[in-house]
Amino acid sequence: MTVSDKGTGSASPTRLQRYVTTLPQGLRSYPGHAIKAAFARALLEELPKPPRGLPEPIAVLVDRPPAISAWLPEVHHQALLLGVVEQVFDGDEAEFLDMMLRLQRRLLKRKIYAPLLQIVDPARLLKHAARRWTNFHRGATLHLDQLTTGEAHISVTHPRGLFSSLGRAALAGGFRAAIEAGRTHEAEVVVIETTDERTEFRGRWG
DSSP, X not given: OOOOTTOOOOSSOOHHHHHHHHSTTGGGSOTTOEEETHHHHHXXXXXXXXXXXXXXXXXXXXXXXXXXXXXXXXXXXXXXXXXXXHHTSTTOHHHHHHHHHHHHHHHTTSTTTHHHHOOSOHHHHHHTHHXXXXXXXXXXXXXXXXEETTEEEEEEEOOTTOSOHHHHHHHHHHHHHHHHHTSOSOEEEEEEEEETTEEEEEEEEO
C-alpha cells in the first residue's frame, strides 16, 4: 500500500499516515530540523527486510541511504521509524524499541562516536549533553533541566508535531544508550511529560 505525502484518508489510517497529516507541509515540513543519517543507515542494515510502499522521499531513503555523515530531515527519519514498526514489526512497538536500544548501544560504541560519550561519570556527560546533542541533531534543542545524584531531567524543544510518540520513545532509548556508554551501570530513561512543542525525559542510573 502506498502512502501519499498527505495521507490517503482511508478509514483506518496507519501510524505513518496519521503522523504525516499532523505536519503543516507533510513530509516537506521543518527542513531546518535534521538528524545524522547514521541512525537511519544502522536501522536499515539491521532489518531482515526493507519496508516497501512508503512515500517517495522515504522510499528513496530506503533504496539509497545517504552517507552516515549526511544530515537527514527529521520528519523523514520519523516517518521511516513508523513505516518500519508497521511493516517489519507488525505494529509491535515494544519489540521495535528493544531492537532500537540494542542498535543505538552498538552505534554509539563505534570509533567515530565513542570519544564523544565515553566519560566515566554520567553526570559529567549530561552536563555537556546539549553540546553533544548538536553532533547528531539540528533544529530541536536539548536542555538539562535538573541533575542530582543518579538522576537527571532533560527536555527537548521542537516544532509542533515533529516527533511521533514512537519517536519520543526511541529518543529515550538513545539517551539511555548514551548514559550507559559512559561506563555506568544499566540506566533507565522514560518520557514523563509531553506537549506539542516540548518533551521531558527522566533518566536514572545506578
